[in-house]
Amino acid sequence: MDDATLAGLRTAASAVFDVGFATMVGALATLALLQDTSSDWAARGARRGRTLFARASLLALAASLAWMAVQAVTLSDMAPVEALLSVGGVIVDTGFGRAWAVATLALAACVTVAMATRYRPVPVRALGVATTVIAVAHASAGHAGANGFSWLVPTMAVHLLATGLWAGGAFAAVLAVLHGDPHAVDGARYAGRLSALATAALAGVVVTGVATAWHGLGGSLASLAPDTAPAWGQVLDVKLVLVAIAVALGGVNRFVVMPSLPRSWPTFVRILRIEAVVLLAVLVAAAWLANGEPPTM
């Protein structure tokens, strides 16, 4: 298997993992947002949220296993079947392998708990701890942990969780909650909480983003000059535009549409659906960029 194919497979596995993990975080947050509601509409949303968490955990676990299989083939330079036998060595001998093992075990725990509690209330706090462990381990296995544990690892973990709350919150809203006519009180309450959560998450994404970007760029934007890595720069431009669109859509919903809920509920749902699709594209672009060749400083 050539390097380009392996790079493509690794990027695909990363993108699926990122989408799965964000959806896990968003589904868990949705369960917390609906916890003190009483309507049938909210109960149906919570039930779909539990199913969504279980499916998203399974998706993230499958992507994580696929990522390690691709890593084993990449590192061993062997055929796929032989390379799989070297997975143990990759886990034991490398820092990213050990971090991957922790993340994968926590994911497996999430899948187990989610499957066991599909038809009854899930332990939201315990699963919150497990997703935090996954975020820290995933950050340790990536760029942030390349030189061992430093302030970059928890900062990136917070970034991953905040991204999950923002994007995953939108995914969970569209896939689990926004079905049928909403309950007058619970619908407006949920919309307000979701919007507040997204705003706080976006603030977290920006703060951690500024810190890690400034560190990674060495305090200068010079390495982002257009001629340093053209394809990478173009995808970065696309991601910038998509993020701007998502922020703008969220702003329209919060400041223009929400004040006239429940009358404007269809518009609120329509905008959130578009925002969810845009955020999905943002996560895919982010995976491509993270696995691509960034400009050299």
Next chain:
Amino acid sequence: MKTPLRFALATLATALSPLAIAHASLVASFPAKGQTLTGSPSEIHLTFNEHVEPRYCRIKLVSDAGKNFDADRPVADKTTPNAIIAAVPVLKPGTYSARWTAVGGDGHKTHGDFKFTVAK
């Protein structure tokens, strides 16, 4: 701060954050790029911008006549952070291309090469 500027900074930071850290790249070597040595080196030293996993790094030397010389499996250089060392066979005078493959602490594989000369 004006709202448009705040908006632009927020989107820029959000878009940049998870990816602005480059993969492992070579920052120094012995022999250095383009260096002429008076005799065959016994080892190749490579220093990277971040931690690399020595077990999965490779160094190959190719003479200007196209002959391959595999260096020994690299080991960590305990005296220099982010550096690896590999013993090389005795090289006859000529120009050699050192082709390296490194796996960074983030699991990404990178490649590179540089030339040096062993003088007569």
